Amino acid sequence: MKGKSHFLNSAIFLILTSLLLVPALGQAKEDSWSEKHKMRRATLVKELKLSPEKAKDFNAVEEKYAKDRQELVTRLKKSQAELQTALAAATPDEAKIKDLVAAIRADQEKMAKSFMSQKDEDLALMTPVQQGRYLMLLHKKMK
8 A cells, every 4th residue: 555655745746846847838728727727627527526515625625725726836847947047166065055955855745745635635525435445546547
């Protein structure tokens, strides 16, 4: 079980890192990504047949974690830009680079934990059948 958790955290980390490194997914695309994400959540609500009360709670969980993740993304982008600048220096400051690497790793870990915590809260709102469907839908979307 721990191996699967490690794999999921690694997969989430890789996905998030690649998203942060792709310039095409900058602020100009943020609104369309947000809209697609809301539509995907609405589709999940419909496919899981969540009651209106559960759907409201389900979406509230998303909003709660989205705010935290947006702050993390902002910090990660700033730290990565600083790291890139530090690495490009004629004589890189190893202490600064070490601190930046530690900050980036900490924020990446917080990001992965955020997704796992959200999934735990989402699952807590559902019946066992809905939980199974939810996990299968998430698995299908990752393929």
